[in-house]
Structure formats: C-alpha cells, structure tokens
Amino acid sequence: MEELLYSLIQLAIEHKASDIHFIVKQDHMDIQFRNDLGMEKIEQDIWDKGVFEYMKFIAGFDLTNPLCPQSGQFSVQLDTKEIFCRFSVIVNQSIQTGVLRLLRTNPSMAIDQLTQDSKSISFLKSLTNCRQGLVIFTGPTNSGKTTTLHAILHEIACKDQYNVISLEDPIEIEDELYLQLQINEAMGFTYEKGIEELLRHDPDVILIGETRNAYTARMVIRAALTGHMVFTTLHAKNALESLHRLLDFGLSEYDLKNTLTAVISQRLYKTKDIFRKECVYEILDAQALDHAIEKHEYPKEHRKLEDEIQNAVEQGYIFDPQAQFDIKDFQR
Known part of the structure; x- marks a missing residue:
C-alpha cells in the first residue's frame, strides 16, 4: 500500500499538482489533480479505496469515528526529497471526499x-x-x-x-x-x-x-x-x-x-x-x-x-x- 501511495504522489508531482482530490463511492474512487490548468481528472485502475483508507491511518485519524470530518498530516520520502502531506476527509451519506495537499518545501525565491x-x-x-x-x-x-x-x-x-x-x-x-x-x-x-x-x-x-x-x-x-x-x-x-x-x-x-x-x-x-x-x-x-x-x-x-x-x-x-x-x- 505504501508503494501505491508513493507512486500516486510521484505522478501528481509530475503533473505539477498542488492537491490530489478523491471522491469515494462504495468501492469506486475518482481522482483529480489540481494544477495550474485547473482540475485534471485521472483515468486509472491502479489506486482504489485501500489507498484512501491507508492515508487515514498514517495521517493519524481517529478510525473509531469514521463519520466525523477529520484532517491529519504525514510525510513521504521520494528520492532524496521529503514531501509534507496534509490530508482532510469529509463524509456525506455514502460519499467520502478527501483532499491531499502536497507541500514540497521549495527553496525561497529572490x-x-x-x-x-x-x-x-x-x-x-x-x-x-x-x-x-x-x-x-x-x-x-x-x-x-x-x-x-x-x-x-x-x-x-x-x-x-x-x-x-x-x-x-x-x-x-x-x-x-x-x-x-x-x-x-x-x-x-x-x-x-x-x-x-x-x-x-x-x-x-x-x-x-x-x-x-x-x-x-x-x-x-x-x-x-x-x-x-x-x-x-x-x-x-x-x-x-x-x-x-x-x-x-x-x-x-x-x-x-x-x-x-x-x-x-x-x-x-x-x-x-x-x-x-x-x-x-x-x-x-x-x-x-x-x-x-x-x-x-x-x-x-x-x-x-x-x-x-x-x-x-x-x-x-x-x-x-x-x-x-x-x-x-x-x-x-
């Protein structure tokens, strides 16, 4: 599951995304990247609800209270660079929506x-x-x-x-x-x-x-x-x-x-x-x-x-x- 998450974040970075948006309906998950061009839908069959649930776990969510809006954070190491991630989830009836913000700690500009x-x-x-x-x-x-x-x-x-x-x-x-x-x-x-x-x-x-x-x-x-x-x-x-x-x-x-x-x-x-x-x-x-x-x-x-x-x-x-x-x- 860790490798799947890392590959998703790597793809988002390649697409110059600042955020990854998720919509989970039952066992199906839609993914969109937010970048300079707006919202970009990703057609895929690699990442499923398991990745979504894994992010809840590593972000420190209270898994005993799944219906409550929650947010947390974690970091991943890609190559030699640490990517700080902030994950938030809202549940509405049978739909879960999540946003993973990618913070790449870029060097400052002049x-x-x-x-x-x-x-x-x-x-x-x-x-x-x-x-x-x-x-x-x-x-x-x-x-x-x-x-x-x-x-x-x-x-x-x-x-x-x-x-x-x-x-x-x-x-x-x-x-x-x-x-x-x-x-x-x-x-x-x-x-x-x-x-x-x-x-x-x-x-x-x-x-x-x-x-x-x-x-x-x-x-x-x-x-x-x-x-x-x-x-x-x-x-x-x-x-x-x-x-x-x-x-x-x-x-x-x-x-x-x-x-x-x-x-x-x-x-x-x-x-x-x-x-x-x-x-x-x-x-x-x-x-x-x-x-x-x-x-x-x-x-x-x-x-x-x-x-x-x-x-x-x-x-x-x-x-x-x-x-x-x-x-x-x-x-x-």
Whole structure:
C-alpha cells in the first residue's frame, strides 16, 4: 500500500499538482489533480479505496469515528526529497471526499524574481531594512503570499544582523538561515502558544504565518509595539478589507496607526513563460494607509489591486484569463 501511495504522489508531482482530490463511492474512487490548468481528472485502475483508507491511518485519524470530518498530516520520502502531506476527509451519506495537499518545501525565491514591476520590487526590498513595525499580506490561497514573505525573510537573514524566527502551519518553504517553528495543535503548540514562546527567544524579525482570530491579532500588535518587525497574513479580499477585519477583531484605530507599516494585497498569474508566474501587488502604506484607517476608505489617488492587475495586463507582464475575471469582481 505504501508503494501505491508513493507512486500516486510521484505522478501528481509530475503533473505539477498542488492537491490530489478523491471522491469515494462504495468501492469506486475518482481522482483529480489540481494544477495550474485547473482540475485534471485521472483515468486509472491502479489506486482504489485501500489507498484512501491507508492515508487515514498514517495521517493519524481517529478510525473509531469514521463519520466525523477529520484532517491529519504525514510525510513521504521520494528520492532524496521529503514531501509534507496534509490530508482532510469529509463524509456525506455514502460519499467520502478527501483532499491531499502536497507541500514540497521549495527553496525561497529572490525578491527580484517575484514580479517585473520595479516599484513593487523596490518597496519589498525596503521592508528588509525596517527595524520595527507590522506588515500584513493578504490574498486568497495560492496567491503567492508565502513565497513573497520567505523571499523577504531570506534577504533579511542574509544580512546576518537580526534574529529571524517564523511560526508556520505548515512550513512550506524551508530556509536554513533562520529558525522555523511548526504549529502542532495536537501537541498544544498553537499559534497563540507559539507566539508567547517565540517572544521569549529574543527575536528581531518575526513571521506569524496567519492571523486567524482576535487573540492572535492582539499578540501580533503586542509584538510590533515591543520593538519587533512583524510579518503576517490575513484572509481578506484587498488591503482595505484587511483593515476592516482587524477592526472587527477588536483592535483600535490607534493600535493600527501606531504599528502598521503596510498592508499588501496580492494575486498570482500566469505569464508567457510557462515555467514562471507573476505576483501583482497592491501596496497600502504611509499617508494612504493613515487615510484608510481614519476614513475607512481608499484615498482617491491610491492604486487599488484591480488597477495594478490592469497595469500588469497592459504591460504584458501577465497572460492569464483569470486576471480579467478578478478585475470585474473588484469592480462590482
């Protein structure tokens, strides 16, 4: 069974898949790969329900409670590379659905490789010199937030001047230049507990992988107020919506004005080169950021994310139909 699972994961990697989707009906199992082209159905008669049940076992599921939605994790060694896998299952009547996310702990990219927009590159590089503050990155899943953050942390760590520590769930990009801590909720090492422990390790620069709730938001603000440079992510549609979410978490406008360095919203698009993608950034900082915090709206001169996406299309940086759908969505 182990060899069958490994061969499935190897095939998914060859298809450049980020996730493997399963639908199990009685003894039949459908498999789809999610990759840059969308969902790809795999016609096969090799992998059956036994592989699905085996993944539950190695992911540490409670097998005595099969009807409850569950998730777990495991890792596999393919050639000389470790693949971290996160498996989740939902049962609905006679159907089981599962998703196996493949996290290949890729090496970090350089800031110059993220985008062709010179202003964005210049701003991201300027963040590597900041000694105190808070930078929030926002965007949907697979928008490049993790890649951008690790590119920034890598450049900071290369200066060999600051103690850089990250707190992540899971660690998607490994970097030997700084300490990376893995969330393990089963062992009680949550984001909340992790931040408390992390602050005792005398950090200069901190990455909190995700600000999920009001408590984490308050701890992030506390870390920034006590002399640290803090980076984190937040699920929101754009930079302005991120501010609204922080206020909904119970933070005050005073807290935000005294800690926030920038809020950066981003999307990731295909380019003419099939081997690379382009990050598009909306950067809300300085006076525009203060205005947005006080007035709860963008200043008129601010370039919103849809403006930056349109510019990337016009400049020929991106060639992706999704860009036009996103622009229309923002303009609703």
